[in-house]
Amino acid sequence: MARHRQMQSYKTRSQGSAETLARGLGWFSLVLGAAELFGAKSMASWLGVERQEGLIRAYGAREVATGIGILSQRDPTAWVWGRVAGDALDLATLGNALRDRHAHHDRVALAFGAVAGVTVLDVVCANALTGQNAQPARRFDYSDRSGLPRPPNQMRGAARDFEVPRDMRIPDALRPYRQPQRIGRPQPSM
Amino acid sequence: MKALRWYGKGDIRCETVLDPQIEEPRDAIIKVTSCAICGSDLHLYDHFMPGMQKGDIMGHETMGEVVEIGSSIKNLKVGDRVVIPFTIICGECEQCRRGNFSVCERTNRNANLAAKVFGHTTAGLFGYTHLTGGYPGGQAEYLRVPYADTTHIKVPDGLRDEQLLFLSDIFPTGWQAAVQCDIEPTDTVAIWGAGPVGQMAIRSALLLGAKQVIVIDCVPERLSMAQAGGAIPIDFQEESVIERLNELTRGRGPEKCIDAVGLEAHVSMKHPDTVLDRAKQAVMLETDRPHVLREMMYVCRPAGVLSVPGVYGGLLDKIPFGAVMNKGLTIRTGQTHVNRWTDDLLRRIQEGQIDPSFVITHTVALEEGPQMYETFRDKKDGCIKVVLKPH
The missing domain is CATH 3.40.50.720 (NAD(P)-binding Rossmann-like Domain)
Incomplete structure (x- = not known):
């Protein structure tokens, strides 16, 4: 007999918020990635780093992949940490651009500030998701729940009295070779 | 009465709605004693199935007690204990006569819509999108059962709800x-x-x-x-x-x-x-x-x-x-031709060949349904099957 467990609702607000934030970051990744992929030339020109157009496009592809990863997984923790790593890469690249005398320093600084802000969000989200995952998972063992009155090997074929309806039978030609044919059925033409 | 209603992706709410009424001579109203969340309800919860409207009542695994019957119902009476199959069947059309109940030609109120999407209509289903009739579902205190003279499985006393409830869907499926x-x-x-x-x-x-x-x-x-x-x-x-x-x-x-x-x-x-x-x-x-x-x-x-x-x-x-x-x-x-198998399966349950209640991991009040949708979907807390008790 199945044991019935009474339970209470247990989801906390912070768990729900972290998941919502992760989904938001996933969509943000997709949008930013698409902008970097398809607007790399304009972006590079605006920042004054024209020679970095290919790199921006590559970062766009990374953002799109991360966005898909976050949105497609029930547990996006690893992908959000992936965003944090990507942020570090972005900050290092922008920091490097600040030393480039051809770059528009004011615009690069603005982009640096924006990425730093998003990095804070990413770290907060990744930490929250990691924290909820760190809670010890309870193990459930249902190996005593067969639903059968005797061990399975003794129940094998207990319903052989059931006759499969004609419209659900397989063609005789597909039945196992050399198996006794059922009464009234033609032998396979082999 | 209280019922679980769909409002969008991941948004199921337990709300008070009007009690169902007899609308047609072949209708019956049942007082729901047990209902369950099905895996296919999760496709609605995650909004992967088209044709849901805000406020739709969920649920297609339901059983209970007949409390009211329409004027043309002769084979049911108030007090009968019934399991309700998730497919609504007329019992008269050519497909029903062949035993292809899940493609009953008459019970889908939105047959034209279904025909546009699938080429031809399929049966009406409880609580499962307007493509299949938009019938209010059974995760509620009461359920109106259309074509009730054919859309029911009469079950005996002496067996628990938990042993019988799954005749509505997952066992015959x-x-x-x-x-x-x-x-x-x-x-x-x-x-x-x-x-x-x-x-x-x-x-x-x-x-x-x-x-x-x-x-x-x-x-x-x-x-x-x-x-x-x-x-x-x-x-x-x-x-x-x-x-x-x-x-x-x-x-x-x-x-x-x-x-x-x-x-x-x-x-x-x-x-x-x-x-x-x-x-x-x-x-x-x-x-x-x-x-x-x-x-x-x-x-x-x-x-x-x-x-x-x-x-x-x-x-x-x-x-x-x-x-x-x-x-x-x-x-x-195909969707399951539930009534084609239920006489045989009920006999097997009565004879003790199988007890389908083994699959139940959570039994909660109807009000806790919205949380249980999430628990079930995310496979948390060892959840495999949730039974809801409306009363």
Whole structure:
């Protein structure tokens, strides 16, 4: 007999918020990635780093992949940490651009500030998701729940009295070779 | 009365609504004593099925007691204990007379809409989108049952609700999945998905005499329950499904394959097609994630049978139909013709051959339904099957 467990609702607000934030970051990744992929030339020109157009496009592809990863997984923790790593890469690249005398320093600084802000969000989200995952998972063992009155090997074929309806039978030609044919059925033409 | 209502993706609410009334002479009203959340309700919860409207009442696994009947009902009376099949059937159309109840030609109130989407109408279903009639579902205190003189399974006293409730859907669904494999004593039956339907399919395949039943899933507690029912477990996160199936069948592949997963296959980096499917779903380039279908078509033994009780809703990409054609596979699918099997299955429950209540892991009040949808979907707290008690 199945044991019935009474339970209470247990989801906390912070768990729900972290998941919502992760989904938001996933969509943000997709949008930013698409902008970097398809607007790399304009972006590079605006920042004054024209020679970095290919790199921006590559970062766009990374953002799109991360966005898909976050949105497609029930547990996006690893992908959000992936965003944090990507942020570090972005900050290092922008920091490097600040030393480039051809770059528009004011615009690069603005982009640096924006990425730093998003990095804070990413770290907060990744930490929250990691924290909820760190809670010890309870193990459930249902190996005593067969639903059968005797061990399975003794129940094998207990319903052989059931006759499969004609419209659900397989063609005789597909039945196992050399198996006794059922009464009234033609032998396979082999 | 209280009822669980759909408001959008991940948004189910327990609210007070008007009590149902008799609308047609063949109607009956039942007081719901038990109802359950089905795996296919999760497709609505995740909003992968089109045709839901805000405020729709969920639920299609319901049983209870008749409290009111329409003027033309002769075979039911107030006080009768009934399980309500999820398919609403007229019992008179050509499909019903053939036993193809899930494609009843009369009970879908939105037959034109269904015909536009699927080519022809299918039966009306409780609580399962306006494509199938938009009938209020049974996760509520009371349920109006249309065509009640045919849409019911009368059940005796002396058995608990928990033993009988699953005659409404998952038990006959698992049973039909195995029956349409036409199992031979030499067959290996591989079943993808150890959720409630998969669990019923495992027991059904065993009882129908399969030599070997194999189950494929990744949730440890579900695999442990499957093993209890006589199945050999394969954890697809830990091992290669194709290699293990070939090992277990001496390289020949399983003769019969059952898809008890449907359109929301698990997304895993180990199976890149699932990630691509998920991405396509997100941008509406594909409606379903058919990883299980692809894998079944690939591993099934030539001249084998693919049985698909898992629900699919629309358009599927990258289906290896070349494998199906060249290996001469037979595909059998469809919503369950519930009433075709229930007399026989009720007898088996009464005789003690099986007790379907083994699958229940959570029993809660109706008000806790919204939280349980999330618990069930996320496979938290060891959740496999949730029963709701409205009263």
